[in-house]
Amino acid sequence: MLIENTALAHDRKANSGKRPRSKRTGKSDSGGNAAPKAARSASSEKKREPPQRAQSDAPFGSILFPAGCEQLRNETGEMPECFTDLNLDQVIAAVIAKQDATVLQPFFYSTYRDAEILRYRQDVFRELANDDLRSSVTSFCERMNRVRLELGYAKKIQYKCHRQVVIFRAIRIYCQSIETLASEFRNFDLISEGFLGFRRHLEKYRSSEEFAELVEEARDLQERLSTVQYSMLVHGGKVTVRKYASERDYSAIVLDQFKRFRTETNQETERKPRDTESMNHIEEGILDLVGKLYPEIFSALQDYLRRHDRFIDETMALFDREIQFYLTLLAYIAPIKQKGLAFCIPEISASDRAGFACESFDLALAAKLVGEKQGVICNDFHLDGPERMIVVSGPNQGGKTTFARMFGQLHFLAGLGCPVPGRKAKLFLADQIFTHFEREEDISNLRGKLEDELVRLHETIEAMTDDSVVILNEIFNSTSLQDQIFLSRRILEAILATDALCVCVTFIDELSSLNEKTVSMVSTVVPEDPATRTFRIVRKPADGLAYALSLAERRKVTHEQLLKRIPR
Amino acid sequence: MKVFLMHPDRDFVPAKEAAFDDDDFAQDLELGVLLDAMAGNDGYLDDIARAALAGAWSNDAGTILYRQEILKDCLANDGIVRELYALALEPFSEDKRRFYIPFGMDPASKVSSSVSTLQMSLDVLRRIRNTCNAFYKTFHSRGFNRLFETLNDNLDDDYLASVKADLERLKFNEGVLVSADLGESGKGANFMLREPQEKDRHMIQRLLPSSQPSFTIQIHPRDEAGAHALGELQARGLSLISDALMQSAEHVFGFLKLLRAELGFYVTCLNLNDRLKGIREGICFPVPSEKQGSFSCLDLRDTCLALTVNGKVVGNDVDADGKSLIIVTGANRGGKSTFLRSVGLAQLMMQAGMFVTAEAFSSSLHSGLFSHYKREEDRSMTSGKFDEELVRMDRIAARIRGRALVLFNESFAATNEREGSEIAHQIVSALLERAVMVLFVSHMYEFARSFLDRKDVLFLRADRDDAGKRSFRLRPGKPRATSFGPDLYKGIFGAPKVSSRSDLVKM
Structure with a gap:
C-alpha cells in the first residue's frame, strides 16, 4: 500500500511537467517560470546506484559527501521558498554571520534524502562534540583564513622588501597550521568516516617531501630574521636607523622609581597597541634600510619565495571551506545549548513517517530570546501509527505559529544532516517542505486574497507528494467562518488523502478530529489570567481552573519554589 | 599606599552608577531624605553615601566596629576632619583642571600632564601629612593611626626631593631613542624606549655605535604624511614611557581619590549628625551581633520621619531576641509603617557603620534588605494587581x-x-526556613492567626489609648479580627455614619 502510494506520487510529480508557481510569484502574477515553493532537495535516490560502502583506503575528497557519493552533490545558491515562513532565513544568516556567504549558503540551502550522505554528516557532527577536536579544527580554519588574508594583502604592497616579509609570514602560518593539525589529529580517537578519511589525507600530505622542504627552509630563514634588531633615533624631521647597541630600558627605570605608589587596582593600566597590519611609507622606508643593514638575510628570503609560489594543498583548501558548514552551525547553537536547551542528532528515515521530538523549540526564536536573556518554552510532539496531521488550536499569541515553525525547521534541518532542537527526535526526510503563512495584504495583488490563497494551495496540493511536509498557518482568515470551515476541511482532506506530514494551525476546533490521521494539540493559558500564555502546546484541551496558587506558582513564589530558589 | 578608613583590609570602591535603582526599599524607606541630609546638595557626597549604604550588607561586625571607632574620632574632631577632606578635595576643584589625567591624548602630552599631575599630587599629600602630624594626638582609632603612619612612611622628605629631580629629567631634549625587532609583518616589534643620551656623561659610549653603519631618512618639508608617520614613531617610544608615567601618576592620584572618597563618607555622617543635632534627635552607636535572631531596641525612631518633620518623633521599644518574625497588626495610622521604616533604616545605617537614632539598638547582621509594600491605597481585587504583587x-x-x-x-x-493569607503564609514560612528575618504589617487576620502557635513570632499591635487617640507606639499584643478604619473615617468626617470601609477591610 505504502509502496504503491510512493510510486504514484513519483509518477504524479514526474508527469506534472511544469513546476508549480510559488505563492509570492503568484501574488505578482507574472506567470511563467516560477520556482516551486519548497525546500529544494535532491530527490536523487532513484537515479543513483546502491552506494558502495567506502573502503578505508578510498581517497578522501570531501567532508560533506562520503567517498562515492560526491557525484550526488546538488547545491543551489537560491534560498528555499519555505525559509522566510520558517524564519530559517534569519537562522542561516546568523549561522553564516561573517563567513563567506557565497561559499556557505549552498551548503545550508540543499537538503538530501540520501541516508548515507546524511549519516556521514551526522557522524561528523557527533565527532565534533569532542571539544578538543572542534577547537583543533576551528583553530586550523582561523589560521587558514589568516593565510588567505595575508596573501591578499601582499598583492597590494608596492615595496618589495615588505611584500616578501608578508608572504613569508603567510607560508609560516600555513606550515604551522598543517603541522599543528596533524599532530593534534594523531591523538584523537576518531570514529566518523569523514574525519578518518580526512586524517589519512592529512597524514599523507604532511609527510610528503614537498611539505617537509617548505617547513625546514622556512625555519632556517625565520631564525635568521629574528636576529635582526635595530634602533631609531627620532629627532626633529629625521630618523636615523642603526643596529641596536644595548642602550638601557628607560620605561623600566621610571616604573621602578614610582613603584611604592602602586595599588592592585591601577597596576594593570592597559597599554593598547594601535597596531594595524599596513605600513606607512616611512615604516616601509625604514624596513628598506634594515634590509641594507642585513643584506644576506633578505636575498635568501627572495630566493625561497620564488621557489614556493603555490604552496596550498587543494584538498586541504576544500576541507577548510566545507568544514565551516559544521563549525558555523555548532557555534550558532552553542550559546543556546548553554542556556540549557537541548540539541540532538535525529534518527532519520526516508520512509517511516512515525516521528517525534522531545523538548524541541523554534530555533530562530530561541536564538533571539537567548540573546535577550529570556527563557524559551520547549514543546513535544509525536506522530504514531496512522497519525499524519497535527491540528493546533487554542488562544492566539499562545505559541501556535512558533510550534508550526518548529515542526518545519526540524524537518528541514534533518535533511541537511544537522543536529536539531530537542532532547530526542526521530524525523522523516521530506522531499519538499511547503508553507502557507498568513501574510499582510499586498495591494499590488490584483486577485482577491482568498482567491490567491486558494490558487497557492492548489499549486501545493498538485506539487506535493507522499513524501512532503506541509505547514498551514491560519489559512483563509480573510473570509467568513462558514467559508473557512468548508474550505479548510476540503484542503485538509486533500492533504489527508496523501501520506504527507502536515501541521495545521487553526482556531476551528472541528478540524482537529477529521479522522484517525489527525492529532489535536492546544496552546494553553494560565487559567487565572487568560491574558498570560504558557506557550506550551499540549495534546489535551485546557481546563478552566483558576486559583491564586496557580498564579503564585507561575511567579515561582510558592513555599516549595521559594525554598528551592533562595540560597541559605 | 592604602587609605583603609572604610575597611581594615581593602579599598572602598564606590560604584559608578547610583545604587538602589532596583531596590524597592530605597523608595519604601524614603532613603532620599536620609541621603539629602548626608550629602547636603553635594553630588559627590551623594554618590559616596549611596555607595556606602549599598555596600552595607557585605560588612562584617569587625568592619562595622572599625568604622564606628573612626566615626567617633570624627565626631570628636569635626573641624580637623573637614579640613583634611578639603585638602583631599583640592586636586578635584574647578581651578585645578590640570590635575585631571585625560585619556586619548598623544603620548607627548600624556608625559607632560603626568609629570605635572605627579608634582601637584605629591605637594597636596605633603600638606595633608603635615596637618595630620599636627593633630595626631586627638585621634585614637586604629584607622586614623594607620593612615598617619602610611603618610609618614611613604612621603618622607628625602623621597619627595629625589622624585622632584626625576621628574625634571623626563623632558627628552636630545630626541627619543627607540629600539625594535623585525616583526612578523615587517613592521617593528617589541619597541623599547631607551635611556636618553646625555652628551656629557655618555660621550665614550656614543662613539662606539657611531662607528657602525647607520642610515638616515630626512623628511621632505612638504611631506605631511611623512611628518605624521615620524610623529607616530616617536609616539611609539613615548607611549611606553607615558604609560609608565601615567601609571605612576594614577597611583598617586588614585590614593588621593580614595582618600577623598573614604573621608567623604565620614563627612556625610558629620553632616547627618549636624542635622540631627539641629532638631535635638539623639544618636547612639548600635551593637551588631554576629549571631542570628537577635533584635532589640529602646526608643527607636524613624530617622527620615524626624528629618522630614524637623523635630523629635515617637520611638518604639521592642525586645525580639530569639524571634524571627514580627507581625504588626492594629489601627490604621497607628505608627506601623513608621516602625517598619525605622527598623529598616537603623539596620541599614548600622551595617554601613553609622550611628542610629535610638537610645539603644542591637541587631543581628543581615545579608540584605528587601521591602514589599502595598503600592496604592485601592483594593481593586483584580488579579492583575495581585499578580503585580507576586511579580515583585x-x-x-x-x-x-x-x-x-x-x-x-x-x-x-x-x-x-483567604487566598492572600494562604500565599502570604507560604511565602513567609519559606523565608523563615531560610533564616530570613521578616517584619510583616498586615490587616489579614487569617494570616496573622496562622502563626499564633509559633514561639519565634512576636506580635505587636498599634493600639489607641483610652481616649481613642493614637499613641503611635506599638505594644506586644495578639492580632484582633478587626481593624480601625472606621475610627479614621470618624476622625476625618466627624459624623458617625455607617462606614463602608469597615466592610471592605473585613473581606
Missing part, C-alpha cells in the same frame, strides 16, 4: 539570600483574604 515577590526571590531582612507592608491583600 518574584523579583525579591531572585535576589534574596538566607539571613536577609524583609519588610512586608500590607502585602498580598489585593485578593480575598
Whole structure:
C-alpha cells in the first residue's frame, strides 16, 4: 500500500511537467517560470546506484559527501521558498554571520534524502562534540583564513622588501597550521568516516617531501630574521636607523622609581597597541634600510619565495571551506545549548513517517530570546501509527505559529544532516517542505486574497507528494467562518488523502478530529489570567481552573519554589 | 599606599552608577531624605553615601566596629576632619583642571600632564601629612593611626626631593631613542624606549655605535604624511614611557581619590549628625551581633520621619531576641509603617557603620534588605494587581539570600483574604526556613492567626489609648479580627455614619 502510494506520487510529480508557481510569484502574477515553493532537495535516490560502502583506503575528497557519493552533490545558491515562513532565513544568516556567504549558503540551502550522505554528516557532527577536536579544527580554519588574508594583502604592497616579509609570514602560518593539525589529529580517537578519511589525507600530505622542504627552509630563514634588531633615533624631521647597541630600558627605570605608589587596582593600566597590519611609507622606508643593514638575510628570503609560489594543498583548501558548514552551525547553537536547551542528532528515515521530538523549540526564536536573556518554552510532539496531521488550536499569541515553525525547521534541518532542537527526535526526510503563512495584504495583488490563497494551495496540493511536509498557518482568515470551515476541511482532506506530514494551525476546533490521521494539540493559558500564555502546546484541551496558587506558582513564589530558589 | 578608613583590609570602591535603582526599599524607606541630609546638595557626597549604604550588607561586625571607632574620632574632631577632606578635595576643584589625567591624548602630552599631575599630587599629600602630624594626638582609632603612619612612611622628605629631580629629567631634549625587532609583518616589534643620551656623561659610549653603519631618512618639508608617520614613531617610544608615567601618576592620584572618597563618607555622617543635632534627635552607636535572631531596641525612631518633620518623633521599644518574625497588626495610622521604616533604616545605617537614632539598638547582621509594600491605597481585587504583587515577590526571590531582612507592608491583600493569607503564609514560612528575618504589617487576620502557635513570632499591635487617640507606639499584643478604619473615617468626617470601609477591610 505504502509502496504503491510512493510510486504514484513519483509518477504524479514526474508527469506534472511544469513546476508549480510559488505563492509570492503568484501574488505578482507574472506567470511563467516560477520556482516551486519548497525546500529544494535532491530527490536523487532513484537515479543513483546502491552506494558502495567506502573502503578505508578510498581517497578522501570531501567532508560533506562520503567517498562515492560526491557525484550526488546538488547545491543551489537560491534560498528555499519555505525559509522566510520558517524564519530559517534569519537562522542561516546568523549561522553564516561573517563567513563567506557565497561559499556557505549552498551548503545550508540543499537538503538530501540520501541516508548515507546524511549519516556521514551526522557522524561528523557527533565527532565534533569532542571539544578538543572542534577547537583543533576551528583553530586550523582561523589560521587558514589568516593565510588567505595575508596573501591578499601582499598583492597590494608596492615595496618589495615588505611584500616578501608578508608572504613569508603567510607560508609560516600555513606550515604551522598543517603541522599543528596533524599532530593534534594523531591523538584523537576518531570514529566518523569523514574525519578518518580526512586524517589519512592529512597524514599523507604532511609527510610528503614537498611539505617537509617548505617547513625546514622556512625555519632556517625565520631564525635568521629574528636576529635582526635595530634602533631609531627620532629627532626633529629625521630618523636615523642603526643596529641596536644595548642602550638601557628607560620605561623600566621610571616604573621602578614610582613603584611604592602602586595599588592592585591601577597596576594593570592597559597599554593598547594601535597596531594595524599596513605600513606607512616611512615604516616601509625604514624596513628598506634594515634590509641594507642585513643584506644576506633578505636575498635568501627572495630566493625561497620564488621557489614556493603555490604552496596550498587543494584538498586541504576544500576541507577548510566545507568544514565551516559544521563549525558555523555548532557555534550558532552553542550559546543556546548553554542556556540549557537541548540539541540532538535525529534518527532519520526516508520512509517511516512515525516521528517525534522531545523538548524541541523554534530555533530562530530561541536564538533571539537567548540573546535577550529570556527563557524559551520547549514543546513535544509525536506522530504514531496512522497519525499524519497535527491540528493546533487554542488562544492566539499562545505559541501556535512558533510550534508550526518548529515542526518545519526540524524537518528541514534533518535533511541537511544537522543536529536539531530537542532532547530526542526521530524525523522523516521530506522531499519538499511547503508553507502557507498568513501574510499582510499586498495591494499590488490584483486577485482577491482568498482567491490567491486558494490558487497557492492548489499549486501545493498538485506539487506535493507522499513524501512532503506541509505547514498551514491560519489559512483563509480573510473570509467568513462558514467559508473557512468548508474550505479548510476540503484542503485538509486533500492533504489527508496523501501520506504527507502536515501541521495545521487553526482556531476551528472541528478540524482537529477529521479522522484517525489527525492529532489535536492546544496552546494553553494560565487559567487565572487568560491574558498570560504558557506557550506550551499540549495534546489535551485546557481546563478552566483558576486559583491564586496557580498564579503564585507561575511567579515561582510558592513555599516549595521559594525554598528551592533562595540560597541559605 | 592604602587609605583603609572604610575597611581594615581593602579599598572602598564606590560604584559608578547610583545604587538602589532596583531596590524597592530605597523608595519604601524614603532613603532620599536620609541621603539629602548626608550629602547636603553635594553630588559627590551623594554618590559616596549611596555607595556606602549599598555596600552595607557585605560588612562584617569587625568592619562595622572599625568604622564606628573612626566615626567617633570624627565626631570628636569635626573641624580637623573637614579640613583634611578639603585638602583631599583640592586636586578635584574647578581651578585645578590640570590635575585631571585625560585619556586619548598623544603620548607627548600624556608625559607632560603626568609629570605635572605627579608634582601637584605629591605637594597636596605633603600638606595633608603635615596637618595630620599636627593633630595626631586627638585621634585614637586604629584607622586614623594607620593612615598617619602610611603618610609618614611613604612621603618622607628625602623621597619627595629625589622624585622632584626625576621628574625634571623626563623632558627628552636630545630626541627619543627607540629600539625594535623585525616583526612578523615587517613592521617593528617589541619597541623599547631607551635611556636618553646625555652628551656629557655618555660621550665614550656614543662613539662606539657611531662607528657602525647607520642610515638616515630626512623628511621632505612638504611631506605631511611623512611628518605624521615620524610623529607616530616617536609616539611609539613615548607611549611606553607615558604609560609608565601615567601609571605612576594614577597611583598617586588614585590614593588621593580614595582618600577623598573614604573621608567623604565620614563627612556625610558629620553632616547627618549636624542635622540631627539641629532638631535635638539623639544618636547612639548600635551593637551588631554576629549571631542570628537577635533584635532589640529602646526608643527607636524613624530617622527620615524626624528629618522630614524637623523635630523629635515617637520611638518604639521592642525586645525580639530569639524571634524571627514580627507581625504588626492594629489601627490604621497607628505608627506601623513608621516602625517598619525605622527598623529598616537603623539596620541599614548600622551595617554601613553609622550611628542610629535610638537610645539603644542591637541587631543581628543581615545579608540584605528587601521591602514589599502595598503600592496604592485601592483594593481593586483584580488579579492583575495581585499578580503585580507576586511579580515583585518574584523579583525579591531572585535576589534574596538566607539571613536577609524583609519588610512586608500590607502585602498580598489585593485578593480575598483567604487566598492572600494562604500565599502570604507560604511565602513567609519559606523565608523563615531560610533564616530570613521578616517584619510583616498586615490587616489579614487569617494570616496573622496562622502563626499564633509559633514561639519565634512576636506580635505587636498599634493600639489607641483610652481616649481613642493614637499613641503611635506599638505594644506586644495578639492580632484582633478587626481593624480601625472606621475610627479614621470618624476622625476625618466627624459624623458617625455607617462606614463602608469597615466592610471592605473585613473581606
